[in-house]
Amino acid sequence: MSANIKHVRERIAEAAHTAQREPSEVTLVAVSKTKPLEMIQIAYNLGIRHFGENRVQEALSKIEVFHPADLIWHMIGHLQTNKARKVVSAFDIVQSVDSLHLARTLDRLLAEEATDQEPGRLPILLEVNVASEASKTGVTLTDIPDLARQVATLPHLEIRGLMTVAPQVEDLEEVRPVFRALHEARDHLRDEILGPTCTELSMGMTNDYVIAIEEGATIVRIGRAIFGARAYT
Numbered sequence: 001m002s003a004n005i006k007h008v009r010e011r012i013a014e015a016a017h018t019a020q021r022e023p024s025e026v027t028l029v030a031v032s033k034t035k036p037l038e039m040i041q042i043a044y045n046l047g048i049r050h051f052g053e054n055r056v057q058e059a060l061s062k063i064e065v066f067h068p069a070d071l072i073w074h075m076i077g078h079l080q081t082n083k084a085r086k087v088v089s090a091f092d093i094v095q096s097v098d099s100l101h102l103a104r105t106l107d108r109l110l111a112e113e114a115t116d117q118e119p120g121r122l123p124i125l126l127e128v129n130v131a132s133e134a135s136k137t138g139v140t141l142t143d144i145p146d147l148a149r150q151v152a153t154l155p156h157l158e159i160r161g162l163m164t165v166a167p168q169v170e171d172l173e174e175v176r177p178v179f180r181a182l183h184e185a186r187d188h189l190r191d192e193i194l195g196p197t198c199t200e201l202s203m204g205m206t207n208d209y210v211i212a213i214e215e216g217a218t219i220v221r222i223g224r225a226i227f228g229a230r231a232y233t
Helices: 002-018 037-045 056-065 083-092 100-113 141-153 172-195 209-214
Strands: 027-031 049-054 073-077 093-097 124-127 158-161 200-202 220-224
Touching: 002 027, 002 209, 027 100, 037 049, 037 056, 049 056, 056 073, 056 083, 083 100, 093 100, 093 158, 093 220, 100 141, 100 158, 124 141, 141 172, 158 172, 172 200, 172 209, 200 220, 209 220
Parallel strands: 027 049, 027 220, 049 073, 073 093, 093 124, 124 158, 158 200
Antiparallel strands: none
16 A cells, blocks of 8 residues: 555656646545545555545444544545534535535534534535536536535535546546636636635546646545555445
8 A cells, every 4th residue: 555655646746746736735535435444544654644435324433433633534425414413523524515405404513513612614615516417416517606605604614615526538638628617616716706715626536636636636536546446336
């Protein structure tokens, strides 16, 4: 795994330099879904601090056991509202908010858990289905501004940016317009609606993260290139 992580970091640095960016501008999230806790601990000991999970129950069993203070857990999968309560108490950021209903549910649950102290706001990303694929969740590009305006009124959530999953294609250049469109949408949100805290672009996985970084990704979600093939689907 050490060689895998080293290789991924080298490719991140190369892609960043190609785009005249600093490698430090890109956060590497190791996608640890289906992987045993032992592998997560090895990756942590090798310097990984951000981990992404998409199955709530599986993730909770890991988080309960392994939660060093500097480890950041990302919820990256589709989130059903009936599992939202467990997510707000365990995850540090939710990358997959795809509806106002889900956002309101998260906000209400956070309010219920608030103590006398002023609670922090949960960082979230709005999930966007840029290519309008029927098999994927996420709002359309045209729906982003209205959703962002409504979510921005919720006191316990903070929109940090946008997330997308690109289509699987043979020619990776075909995903470049998808990433570019998300970048433009993020810039519009930041400049016209949300302000300077809207900085994140979570896009790019094992197959296409180099292109994503060239197109402005600030977060890449890498599983197979770090941990190897999934243990199950």
